[in-house]
Amino acid sequence: MKKWLGFALTLCLIVMLAACGDNNKTEENNSGEKKNEGTSEAFTIGVIPVQTEGAMEGAMDKLQTLLSDKLNRDVKVEVYPDYNGVVEAMNYDKIDMAYFGPLTYVVAHEKSGAEAIITQLIEGEPFYHSYIITHKDNPYNSLDDLLKNPAKINFAFGDINSTSGSLIPSIELKDRGVYQSEDDNKFKTVRFTGSHDATALAVQNKQVDAGAIDSAIYNQLVESGKVDEKQIKTIWKSEKLFQYPWAVHKDTDKDTIKTLKETFKAIDDKDILGAFGATGFTDASNKDYESIRQAAIKQGIIKE
Incomplete structure (x- = not known):
């Protein structure tokens, strides 16, 4: 009887070890599947x-x-x-x-x-350019005209991290002595619209007196009819970017x-x-x- 009991216990142990081996293989397979899934991530x-x-x-x-x-x-x-x-x-x-x-x-x-x-x-x-644009009804035909009395001008940049909507025009305005930062400038107001189309529409709708914009995006907005070219004039153009x-x-x-x-x-x-x-x-x-x-x-x- 004791022999049969010992044999049964041994058999149970073997079955349990085999099951553990299967579980380990399953975990290995699951791990492998996850690894494969990782290589196909978007x-x-x-x-x-x-x-x-x-x-x-x-x-x-x-x-x-x-x-x-x-x-x-x-x-x-x-x-x-x-x-x-x-x-x-x-x-x-x-x-x-x-x-x-x-x-x-x-x-x-x-x-x-x-x-x-x-x-x-x-x-x-x-290549493209940075433009500074104004409404056609405004008396400004050049950047010099615009900056004769900057204290009367509401100016708009695009995103603060934009090249043509902020960096390049801000350097030009800095060189002309009217702009250091959003809080340190000679304009009546300065705003950042966040995008080129928002700047174009702010100028067209006379919400600002002038704004900086990407030339290619501006032309696209005109071609798509989102902006009326007859309402806007370009008064400054940067070097090629x-x-x-x-x-x-x-x-x-x-x-x-x-x-x-x-x-x-x-x-x-x-x-x-x-x-x-x-x-x-x-x-x-x-x-x-x-x-x-x-x-x-x-x-x-x-x-x-």
Whole structure:
């Protein structure tokens, strides 16, 4: 009887050990499955709000579908509410790629090593300008006219981190002795509208006397009928600025970069191109933004 009892206990022990082995295999399999799932995580892209978010939604859906197909993985494109949010998302590894303004790009490159790979073309050229615009009813036909009595002027910038909507025009106004900061200037009022279309509409609706805006976005707003060109005149134009870059996370592999470049340069969808005021895309690199980096250093935004 004791022999049979000992045999039964031994058998139970064997069964229990076998079950533990199966559980360990299951855990290993589950772990392996999770690892495989990790490699197929969505490729995430953050986009600065060059226009109000609703105006870009349909185009971003199309871009998301196109890139998902070409990369053979899920792609998620998100328009962020402000420029700085995209920089921080790249800095904290929340996104794999970003559409930056030139200024936000040089900041992101300094902070996280983001690398520009693509930029947009406007009528075949990878350049644009910063404009200062005013309503046609105003007596100002030049920036000199506008600044004769700045204490009477309500002035609008776009996003505080915008290149053409803030950095470049603020340097021009600083050089002319009328602007140091939002709180230190000679204007009647200074405001930051947050986007280029908001600035254009503020000028058109006479909510401000003048505003700074991206030339390509302004032309797009006119072409789409969102802004009436007959109501607005341009009184200042900057030197050429290299266009907005698409930049990847520093750890992005070469094959993905190659696919992204090929895909962007082949885009001819008018909705996608139109969202950026573009006629196409071309290669870009960090060296293309050296002049913006120097401007950011001059304004104390980044250190040399």
